[in-house]
Amino acid sequence: MKSFPKLLSNISFFLAVLLLFLCVVQDKIALPPILQSTGRMHPLILHFPIVLTIVLAGVWFSKTIFHLPSMDRMFDLLFQWTVCLGLLSSLLGLFLSKEGGYDDKVLFNHKYLTIGFSFLLYTLSLLYSAGVKPGIISTGLIACIGLMVFGTHFGAELTHGAGFILKPLEKDKADNDSLINPSLFAATIQPILQSKCYSCHNEHKLKGGLDMTSIEKLLKGGDDGPIWIAGDAEKSLMMQNIHLPLDDKKHMPPNGKNQLTADEILLLHTWIHLGANTDSLLKQYPPTDTLYKLAIKTIQSAKAEIKKYSFEPANPKLIASLNDPFCTISPIAQNSPALKADFYVREKYNPLKTQDLIKIKDQLVSLNMDNMPVNDAEAATISKFISLEELNLNNSSITIKGLEELKKLQSLRVLSLAGVKLDTASIRVLNDFPSLKRVYLWNTGIKDSTLNQPGNKIDFNMGYIPDDAEVLTLTPPTFVNDDAILDSTESIIIKHQIPGVEIRYTINDSIPDSTSSPLYEKPIAVTGYTTVKARAVKSGWLKSAVAEFSAFKKGLKPSNAWLLSRPNPKYQNDGYTLINDQKGNIGNLLEPGWIAYRETPMDVLFYFDNPPTVHRISVSYDKSVNSYIVPPTEAILLAGNDSSNLKVIKNLKLKPLEKSDLGKFRNEVLDIDFSPSVYKYYRLKLQNVLKLPPFHPGKGQPGWLFVDEVFFY
């Protein structure tokens, strides 16, 4: 019993020392997190010493005035308590202050006044126990109370903001004139000036001698006189400055400052134009009035900007813990308490996750479960997310039962049900939703187009309904082979993405017919150079255009090839490009792969290390007649085993260019057949056209010969 006050005094002593120390060195140190969090208990403790001090003083004075020694013991105890708690809260306060984020000046006052208070009180207690004159104690106590009152007042400002105490009064003032029943000026014009003009035109900072913060000063205007002429916006200084180009020195608000929006300018303009009235109340304007409409618009847009949520933000750590790769939860924006959640990857969907979201049901305003296999059971869970405004359940498996559950969602505005199997009965349920505005019903099975009557509170979106009258053309089939040069095992594969199409094709250069031409069933084997033409057919569709694909059979590969005549320098390549199984692209002759001759005929020597039996040589060339690229006129093939002594084994005169060839633009092949034979060397000479025929635009000039590949079979 006795020891208790002693303990208190010791604790006080300890606190005092610590407090003192921290005061001395506070700028030198940082706090361990643990102390920081204890610091947060400051608000909790601080009220005790305040009350106790007052009581203490009360007791003291009653005790001294009415001489009640009986109170001594309780006074002693009380004193110890007050001192102890005083020091404690100062200490915690000190900790808290280190978290920062406070107005430095105010903090300073608060800190030192209250610390002073605690120390004064402590010293008093020591003096008291040292038995000094009661007078000192009395004055001391009064001083303490003084310190306390001021100190704590600043404290209040820190927590509740400046002028906290007087706030309510001001607010009332405000309410009376503008909030309850605002004048159009107060409701719309003033806010604009406040946000865009006050910063430079206020009592402290009179740019251009103008103070806009009060109606009187506003009407008085600045150095250049009044800033508007009621009824004449054009002549009004303010409007003129506003309309100046942005980079103009006089443009308002100055370049770099927050600019007026088009709507704001329009509003100001109209307001001045209609007499710049500062008193008449908003409600006095007829709803049809232009100015009124503009005013309402700005007010609403202002409202829309700040959609405030009443609920408290969820704990960030909780949010973090709920996030996983297949469910993302985040605030809808910085510093917004509202949360949105999105689920991803159907095959990873886990109903338990939905359960988890209960933890944030108060904050969750938007939930996206697009393509998730959600069923009625989870609908029950979802119906607990009371703040939900938007819900996406596209392609989920919920039924009318689930909808019945979701009805509980008081603030649900938008519901997406595309791809959910539903029937017309569910429309009734949807109509019962308290605040539902829009529902998406595409591909739900509900065909009822009479849903959207005028005056219907819900907008039902039925989505795209195909027009059966419209018949579309099929896309041509595609050839799967990604290389035009096929090796022995490969054959030509054709496919079409749309299920149920027939593919008709030809390999004889004729246009495939949708009925008579052969039906593609299995890959087409090729012997030599083959051109396949194919088209897709399906009932209910127009037959596709013809697709064409030319394939070469991969030949016997010579070990090397040398160019004996020099090709045109612009399309120069080494002989290897003729045997590298790399087709040129007739769309782009600049590409490597092509070798071109115009000045000289082509003359190439091919060589086999270990010669195979060869019976045909195929030369692939480009035929783009209009761009002077034409087939050779003559082909001479020599062969032998000694490069210096080759004999001619074939000499072909080729059919000359015909008028009908004009406009031809394609790859062609020249086959040179001869009796099967085995040679080390083959020398191939191809003569390019020396004089283009009269019917050709370049008549008389030499033609180009473009060759990209030579095959041996």
Added chain:
Amino acid sequence: MSKEFLEHRLNITRRHFMEKSGLALGGLAIGSLLTKDLFSGNSLESIPPVGLPHFAPKAKRIIYLFQNGAPSQLETFDYKPKLNEMMGQDLPASVRMGQRLTGMTASQEKFPLIGSQIKFNQYGKSGTWISDLFPNISKIADDICVIKTMNTEAINHDPALTFIQTGAQQGNRPSMGSWLSYGLGSDNKNLPAFCVLLSRGKGNGQGVYSKLWTNGFLDSIHQGVQFSNSDERVLYLNNPAGSDRQDRRAMLDELSQLNAHAYDEFKDPEIKTKIEQYEMAYRMQTAVPELTDLSKETDSTIKMYGPECLVPGTYAANCLLARKLSESGVRFVQLYHQGWDSHGNLVNEMKGQARDTDRPSAALITDLKQRGLLDETLVIWGGEFGRTNYCQGKLDQKNYGRDHHPKCYSIFMAGGGIKPGITYGETDEFGYNIVENPVPINDFHATVLQLMGLDHEKLVYKHLGRRYRLTDVAGKVVQGLLA
């Protein structure tokens, strides 16, 4: 001091985090994990937390249908009967006002005006003028917002493309998508935040370059991921022949054990990052195929987009894929369709291009709408500049061409907080100069960022001593476009 200590420390961790463990694709919505406690108050940089919108966004995602090569505004959305009346007459100097010319027409001594050889009509409640090239887009006139007063500084393709995609004509700046990936991260942690799809029409092509979807000085996580048209849609996504998902899983388990062992020795956080990086890759291998599988699309969807939508690499297929990517949370899907550079044979070339793009573009918007996604998805359709109102080369009604024209051109947007069913801005009767509400590229960017919940002046990145923005030093939000 402790406060500064804390701040500084957090900045380090943040920078550290950004630099090194640029973890999730698209830089993961770090904001959502570390919002208040980390980046609140006056941190050293007043750069807002990366990963969260600055304010509640109207649009969550963007699909940009880029019409590469610059479609003529005069044959699409900017109806100028005057040009038909004055067919063949020379462009009045009073109108041209010394506008510079490209090397292609600079030598031309006459500039014969030519009106559109394609008919125009008004559509929808809004009475939007749209040419006959776009029968399907006409049907959704009330869903779209046509801007007739886009204008740019560049007069050649490369700089103009680079400008509208990265906010600067020259230099290696991050593209729009990268900025958004940096600013907002990716919602779906199993997919890139920024995907790029390419296609080409039969018209005169101008090429696209990876510079257009570069991350510039941002982390390479923000680089646009180009989807290929082969059956391997994302580069190196498919497991090699001979190892299936189970094999891959087994391998990854082995890996993480070995890496964990290394971590025990070195205690280097980057090792942990690496482990996570592999897991994410593995998840991506699950997520992407689910998306790119078009076999489950309904017949009505196929009919809506047109049969081409099943042929990989076509514009239609890319539109369909774009919807699926966007639907799955991809922040920015960028399409490029080549072939609009009609210097000659304009009518035929544009007819071909329109055949490729009209139906799928309209289908995409309708499809998003019917799934309730259009409100939160911003769709943009347009090119890099406009085309001249006079003919390039000799005048020929059947077969005329138009040169590059930077001073005005038309695009349209839909959804995501854009005012539907309006036509914004007006050009003169020659379709040459802007007379009302110009929309410069920087303003266009500022507006797009605004819709995505970002203040274009606050979305900054400090690189080599300078704070860069998508809008560089200009740009203001075009209020008239906001719903």
Added chain:
Amino acid sequence: MTILVVADILSIPLKVKDDKAFSKNTYLASEKSMSVRRHYKNLLYLFLSLLISIGCGIFSCKNDSGIQEDIPATVDYNIHIRPILSDRCFKCHGPDGNKRKAGLRLDIADSAYAELKELPGAFAIVPGDIKKSELIHRIFSKDTSEIMPPPESNLKLSAYEIKLLEKWVSQGAVYKTHWSLIAPVAQPIPDVKKSDWVKNEIDHFILDKMKSKHLAPNKEADKERLLKRVCIDLTGLPPSIEMQDRFLNDASPDAYEKIVDELLANPHYGEKMALSWLDLARYADSHGYQDDGLRTMWPWRDWVIHSFNANYSYEKFVTWQLAGDLLPNPSKEMLLATGFNRNHKITQEGGIIDEEYRLSYVTDRTNTFGKAFLAMTFECAHCHDHKYDPISQKAYYSTFAFFNQVNEKGLVGDISLASLADPPKMSITSEEIKSLMSFINKKDTTPVQVMVMKDSSVVRTTRILIRGVYDQLGDSVTFNTPPKIFPFDTNKLAKNRLGLAQWLFDKKHPLTSRVYVNRIWQEFFGRGLVKTSGDFGMQGEMPTHPELLDWLALDFMDHGWDIKRLVKMIVTSATYRQSSVISDQQLTTDPENIYLSRSKRSRLTAELIKDHIMSSSGLLNDEIGGPSVKPYQPKGMWESSTSGRGQLARYIQDHQQDLYRRGMYTFIKRTVPPPSMLTFDGSNRDQCEVRRSLTNTPLQALVLLNDPQVLEASRVLAEKLSMDTSVDGSIADKIEKAFRLIVCRKPDAKEKEMLLPFYEREKNKLIQSPEKVDQLLNAGEYKHLAVTNKTETAALMQVIHTIYNLEEAVVKT
């Protein structure tokens, strides 16, 4: 000291209490007897309280190290203040006259001290007087109309920065020239204890700083990891097993030095050093811009490799590149070197405006010059005076003038008549190569065309481009450089690029040496002494070790700009040789490893990853130089983005040996750079880059998991090992050998325990599904070895593939 204070204060009440306690009323009096014990108790509490206090004290000290400094006793303008002013204030109150607000500029003392134009009687800064200084008032102000920086700037000052500024002003607001503009001054080598750790001068500086931050250096890395590190840093290739064994078994004290000398002599050293220079010189194999045709600048690349191997001094190396053509009777090699300034992009887009593009080429050269040699952000002065650094727009165009003399066109020919090299160019014949330039690796007989620099005979007058727009001509300017950086003495120096080069290499130049030394440092430590290696300006970061930077810079100059010597000094330092183990303390106090108390694990760069994989698997074709090659690349990359014109419309992959060239020879088409390289932060060579970021993305994992090149490497190595007779037949040995080839060290017991069972599991799986065996082994075009047991080879391949994907495989440890 504090203890005393506290004790004093206490002693008073203590006394009072005890003496007077006597005469006190009942309850207190009754305690007198205990007063003595109370005394002890008090002391006990005193002790307790001090304990906690000191606890805090210690904690705070811990924070002070590395992370958060206290307000320093004396605030230094360069170290503390300029970064703040520059970053938050100069935008409106800096060098840029046009953007200056309220006529106030804070970057110059005089004008900062002067009376404010708009606020007569007030002064932005009154040295030593906080009260009178408007600046202080403004930064403390809460009034949105007054506070600086203004809210709409989206800039803020932290409380810490505000305190700094306040103290700076109170201490007299002393201005100093920006550190990087003061020529480096000789620095005493700090003497440090612990001499057993230091190896050379570098370590003295590093250790000294470390100590001041209460950090201790790591011990030297284990031999194997050290070897891998130095091999990769010097040649970009991993050590062979033979080399590993040799080094492990070499107990001699200079074992490491021997290795270093060996590597410096290795011709692959040149390739490694060239890599970052190619980024800086924006080297590429295509012209860039939309049609992006082929160009042949590769002989220039061969030259760069050669000059590093021949260890040309930095002075010679740079002078030739900047002005080889202006040297007295220049050799072809000197001309070739000038290709540096022709590596920029060149358009082939028909119908462009010629002058617009010609000027953009000159701009590129000027900006590159600024960034590469001066680490100054010249580009910022292209449109207006530099906002932070002393580079006026006039100064910019005066430098621009040097590069504006080339006789070139914006558009030589559109893609249909594309040329491999636009004039001015030179052609190099096989004969010249044989006789003069044997380092050029030309395969065919046709001469190769290379773009070079050649000034036109008449001087082209350069005029300022207003707002940087090509047709908005301003005043004309003459050859000069930004005087504040270092004056250009027109009496001494020729008014051409040669003069410019000589200006650069003046011994008193403040930047040239520092900038290069810093970049080399960055090469080896992953982070420069100045982190922003591309910006030594006011917005750049301060050097972490200013003294060391100066010392190195001077030492580099004094030893004739000898690059190999510099490199050797760095890699033989103890600092470089530390292990990369991270202690919790290091992680918390120095996460960025600013003070180098450890070595930093860092992922290999894009090219080196490829090299590592091919070299370790024995695929590598280590031929040096020559035209770029086209290895495996996913289908359709070029085709889907091309305009359809030009030689590069379609990607035509190479075969055989060309598939296995080093990463630096992979063909770079600017508009579609090699995808797997980009994934690993490779540069797109669009413009001068001096630092690559090293990011971590899942796409990188996909490359290492599925890129045919990696699979092929795994397969080939697996085949080789299964045929390998040098190791005894046991699979364990084969795995160990693979591990040593790839990770460059012996696997520890635990790793073996994990890998062997994994192999068995894989093998059993393959026995279950044999069809997979051939599918796996089918990877790559490289010829197959006739292995006896395919299943085991395939299983081994899986294990090797796994090892390739180890975190440690592709990092320097």
